[in-house]
Amino acid sequence: MIQIRWHGRGGQGAITAAKIFATAAFKSGYAGVVMAPTFGTERRGAPVFTSLKLSEEKIYDISPIETPDVVVVLDHLILTEVDVAAGLKPGGLVVLNTPKPLSAHDFGGARLAAADVTALSVEAGLPQGRVNSGIIGVLCRAFDAVPFDLVLAEIEAEFKTKKPQANVQAAKLAYEKTIVRGA
Amino acid sequence: MHIIEDGNVAAAMGVKLAGAQVIAAYPITPQTPLTEKLSEFVESGELRAQYIPVESEHSALAACIAAGSAGARAFTATSANGLLYMHEQIQWAAGARLPIVMCVVNRAVGAPWCIWNDHQDSISQRDTGWIQMYACDHQQIIDGVLKAFALAEAVSIPVMVCYDGYLLSHTYMPFEVPEEEKVARFLPPFEPSYALDPESPANLNTVTLPDVRMDVTGEMAHGYMEIRYLLQEDLRAALEVAQEIEDRFKEVFGRGGDALLEPYRCDDAEHIVVGLGSLTYQLRDVVEILRNEGHRVGVLGVRLYRPFPDEALAAALQHAAGVIVIEKAVSYGYEGALCSDLKAALLAHRTDGGRPPAVKGMIAGIGGRDIRTADLTDALRAHITGTPVEGPGWIGLKLYDSFQDEAPPQGTSRASARGRGRERE
Numbered sequence: 182m183i184q185i186r187w188h189g190r191g192g193q194g195a196i197t198a199a200k201i202f203a204t205a206a207f208k209s210g211y212a213g214v215v216m217a218p219t220f221g222t223e224r225r226g227a228p229v230f231t232s233l234k235l236s237e238e239k240i241y242d243i244s245p246i247e248t249p250d251v252v253v254v255l256d257h258l259i260l261t262e263v264d265v266a267a268g269l270k271p272g273g274l275v276v277l278n279t280p281k282p283l284s285a286h287d288f289g290g291a292r293l294a295a296a297d298v299t300a301l302s303v304e305a306g307l308p309q310g311r312v313n314s315g316i317i318g319v320l321c322r323a324f325d326a327v328p329f330d331l332v333l334a335e336i337e338a339e340f341k342t343k344k345p346q347a348n349v350q351a352a353k354l355a356y357e358k359t360i361v362r363g364a
Numbered sequence: 365m366h367i368i369e370d371g372n373v374a375a376a377m378g379v380k381l382a383g384a385q386v387i388a389a390y391p392i393t394p395q396t397p398l399t400e401k402l403s404e405f406v407e408s409g410e411l412r413a414q415y416i417p418v419e420s421e422h423s424a425l426a427a428c429i430a431a432g433s434a435g436a437r438a439f440t441a442t443s444a445n446g447l448l449y450m451h452e453q454i455q456w457a458a459g460a461r462l463p464i465v466m467c468v469v470n471r472a473v474g475a476p477w478c479i480w481n482d483h484q485d486s487i488s489q490r491d492t493g494w495i496q497m498y499a500c501d502h503q504q505i506i507d508g509v510l511k512a513f514a515l516a517e518a519v520s521i522p523v524m525v526c527y528d529g530y531l532l533s534h535t536y537m538p539f540e541v542p543e544e545e546k547v548a549r550f551l552p553p554f555e556p557s558y559a560l561d562p563e564s565p566a567n568l569n570t571v572t573l574p575d576v577r578m579d580v581t582g583e584m585a586h587g588y589m590e591i592r593y594l595l596q597e598d599l600r601a602a603l604e605v606a607q608e609i610e611d612r613f614k615e616v617f618g619r620g621g622d623a624l625l626e627p628y629r630c631d632d633a634e635h636i637v638v639g640l641g642s643l644t645y646q647l648r649d650v651v652e653i654l655r656n657e658g659h660r661v662g663v664l665g666v667r668l669y670r671p672f673p674d675e676a677l678a679a680a681l682q683h684a685a686g687v688i689v690i691e692k693a694v695s696y697g698y699e700g701a702l703c704s705d706l707k708a709a710l711l712a713h714r715t716d717g718g719r720p721p722a723v724k725g726m727i728a729g730i731g732g733r734d735i736r737t738a739d740l741t742d743a744l745r746a747h748i749t750g751t752p753v754e755g756p757g758w759i760g761l762k763l764y765d766s767f768q769d770e771a772p773p774q775g776t777s778r779a780s781a782r783g784r785g786r787e788r789e
Contacts, residue, residue, distance in 0.1 A: 200536055204368045207538050214368060216536040241645040242737055243535055 182213075183235040183326055184246040188265045189255035192225040194313030197339065198255070199231045202317055205335040206235050206327045213240035228263045235326065251276060251324055255298075255316050257286075266291060276320045278312050283362045292363030294323030301354040306347035314340065314348035318355030329356065366540050371532035374502040374539055375441070375467050375525070376401035378509030380411045381547045382465075384439040385554075388416040388427035394443040394479060396469045396533050402439075421446040425453035425464070432462035433568060435559025437513065440464070443529060444471035447485045451492075458493030458595065460569050463516030463523075463554070465509065466494075470641070470692075471529040472731040480732020481529040483640060487669075487693035487701050489524070493595050495602060496670040498640040499527040500626070502539040504667075507613065507620060510542060514551050514609045519602045521595070528642045530732065542617060550616045599671045606668055624673035625680055626665035629655070633662030635686045635748045636721075638677075638706060640666050643690060643728070643735060650740045659748055672705055678713035681706075684721045688747060690740075690759070692729045699725045728759040735760060 185202075189195030196218050207214045213236030219229045232246040248268045257279035259265065266275060266288045275288045278298035286293060298315035305315070314336050321329045333349050340348040369377075375398050379387070387406070389399035405411035414431075418424045421442050428438040442450060447468055457464050468486045472478040486496060497512060499505045505527050512523040527533060542550075560566070572588040579585035586594070603624065610623035628648050630636050637647050644665030654661045664680055666673070681687050687710075691700030698704065703725035710720035724747055729735045743759045745751075755761060 200368065203536060207366070207368055212538075214536075214538055216368075217531075218534055240537075242649040243531055243537075243642060244646060244735060244737055247736075 182240070183251075184249045185233040185235070185251040185253060185320075186246060186249040186265075187231040187233065187253045187255070188259055188263060189229060189231075189313075190225075190259065191227045191229050193255050194311070195229060195253075195255055196231050198253070198313035198317055199233045201314070201335045201339050202320065202327065202332060203233055203235070204339075205332040208335070209327045209331050211235045211237060211327075213238050215240045215243050217243060217245060228259050230263075249273065251320070253316060253320055254278065255312050257281065260286075274323055276316065276323060278316050278319070283360055290363075292323065292361065294319050294359050294361045296355045296359045298351070298355050301358060302351040305351035305354050307344060307351055311348075311351075315351040315355040318352035318357075319359045321352075322356045322359040323361050366538045368536050368538045369502070370397075370534050370536050371499075371502050371505050371527055372396050372398035372469070372534070373401055374506040375509055375527070376405065377541060378506040379439050379465075379467075380405050381506075381542055381544065382439075382510055382513045382551060383437060383553070384411070384413050384465075384513075385436040386414045386416065386428065386431035386438045388418050388424040388431070388438070388440050390418055390421045390424050390442070390446060394446050394471055396441070396443060396529070398441050398467060398469065398533070421449045422453055425450045425457060425466075428464045428466075429453060429457050429460060429462055432457070432464050432556075433460070433560050435554070435556035437517075437554040438462075438464045439466070441467040441469065443469040444473050444479070444485045447489060448473060451489065454489055454492045454494060456569075457522045459591070461520040461595070463513070463520055465512045465516055465523050465525065467505075467509070468524045468526045469529045469533045470526055478731040479529070481531050482692040482730050482732065483526070484693045484730075486524060486526045487691075487695075490670055490701060493521070493599065494670065495519075495521055495523040495599070495606075495668070497523065497525050497668055498666065499525065499532065500642050500645045500665060500667075502532065502537050503619070505532065506539055506542065507617070510547060510551055511606075511609055511613055511620075511623075513554075514612075515602065515606055517554055518605050518609065519598050520557065521599060521602060526641065531642050540619075546616050550613060603668070603671050603673055603676075622667065624666075624668045624676045626667055627680060628663045628665075630662035630664055630680060630684075632660055633684055634660040635662075635688065635744075636681055636684045637661065637663045637688045637690060637744065638666060638681075638702070639663070639690045640669060640692070640702065643692065646735065646737060647690070647740065649737055650744060653737075653741050654745060654748075657745070659745070661744065661748070666702065669702070672709070674705070674709035675713055677706060678709045678720075681710065681721055682713075682715060682718065686748065687721045687723045688726060688744060689723065690726045690728050692727070694727060694730075700727060724757075726757050726759055730758070733760045 187195045251274045253276040274292045277295040280297045298312045302315045337345045406415040431438040472482045516523040606623040647663040689703040695701045
């Protein structure tokens with residue numbers, strides 16, 4: 182079972198990002214997909230998180246994940262408010278949108294994959310602050326669980342009325358510019 | 365076709381496929397996005413239905429009662445205190461024998477306010493004469509809505525499709541969308557046995573005397589007691605009808621199979637855990653963990669809670685040494701309602717000379733308290749190995765001992781403050 186926790190702010194699109202990745206994962210052959218958003222406390226701007234479980238088999242346990250393999254962080258400013266690495270498995274992966282160099286971030290022994298998704302998304306033609314397609318590019322670069330072309334197709338489908346090509350471009354740019362630290 | 369969506373969308377798609385003709389709903393908390401989705405379907409023309417946004421849940425069901433009386437396929441949805449506010453009309457819909465379908469997105473009831481999941485809302489409507497189905501995943505939600513209309517219309521009794529708030533309603537998972545042409549085969553348009561007709565006016569459900577008497581046409585007519593007896597008898601017979609409909613569904617769609625109970629690894633189980641809803645799917649993982657430790661455990665999900673499948677349940681449990689019922693609701697002042705119902709069924713249907721299995725009731729997940737798989741495993745392991753456990757058997761309870769050393773807060777009597785865990789000292 183693969184467990185991915187997505188951290189963002191209410192309204193930032195973490196749920197949509199997780200749903201895009203989940204749908205691509207399902208289409209690539211994971212029969213078990215369960216995505217559970219933070220329950221009941223969604224407010225625009227407040228830190229929220231979403232649990233995603235992937236498995237070859239149907240998943241029966243829909244309780245929230247406690248020991249993620251990967252945490253995806255849509256906004257580096259959340260790091261001062263939330264311990265995003267809580268419960269992260271040894272050797273786990275942090276996927277981070279940050280304008281800072283990798284050396285500015287320390288998550289103990291965890292691997293770190295980062296890109297300035299905010300800037301790259303604007304470069305791709307998206308409005309300021311739309312980072313949820315770009316962050317998937319960073320994830321795919323460092324975490325080889327779902328074929329990137331399937332994910333791109335899903336991004337295009339999800340945003341079919343909202344600049345699909347710019348969203349795809351943001352994911353591609355972020356994929357290319359991602360820097361990974363750790364084994 | 366498989367899609368990944370949340371449980372509310374699964375329910376709304378089921379209602380759309382069923383071709384509901386009237387949808388009445390109160391749109392404010394504790395309502396869920398299910399009715400929002402339905403209003404989108406109606407607005408876009410994908411669902412040709414009258415959508416009536418009303419000013420309260422009481423009115424929502426009243427509108428459905430009117431629609432059902434006029435021969436329309438009617439649907440509503442609510443949760444928690446919204447369901448409680450419907451209570452009078454819930455009884456009425458059952459007495460009037462209207463095949464309304466309602467999704468109950470299970471949430472805790474106030475006070476104090478709590479929007480998270482437990483089963484207190486629907487369990488508190490247990491005795492109203494409605495059929496209650498409980499879903500464990502999104503497939504059972506979307507399929508369940510179709511089966512609910514089929515069952516309601518077959519027996520002229522309204523049906524609640526209950527599914528866990530947030531845990532299912534707001535969680536995304538894949539499910540197969542039933543094909544329209546198969547739905548048309550499984551669920552033909554509603555043909556009411558009686559419908560209001562302006563050309564032929566009638567009084568419905570007027571004051572009915574204690575005894576039988578002649579009606580306006582000179583025929584002997586049932587009194588209140590006969591009408592209510594027939595509701596009870598038809599509900600009992602609905603156990604069989606529900607299974608027939610399940611069989612027909614399986615024939616058409618190739619999935620499903622058991623309308624009443626859903627057993628998992630129960631055949632050789634010494635201990636069987638019984639529950640309702642998504643918890644029973646989570647318990648499958650617990651069963652695997654405990655079996656790996658050498659404990660022969662199974663889990664039995666109750667899919668249909670009313671009418672109560674007492675005979676099937678007793679038959680499924682009679683070989684077990686112990687039964688553990690884990691519930692998200694309490695009949696306050698006694699125990700979980702399912703636990704009481706189950707014990708009565710075991711006594712009523714025990715085989716000659718046989719001793720019914722020992723039954724232990726546990727409570728979990730009240731007000732959305734996380735039900736951790738590890739906690740479930742620990743609680744069940746302790747019970748089946750006979751390890752003494754401190755505390756009242758509410759899994760995940762976190763009572764603070766310091767509370768009893770302090771003066772009770774204003775408005776709290778000393779007695780009720782003392783009630784919190786004093787006996788644990």
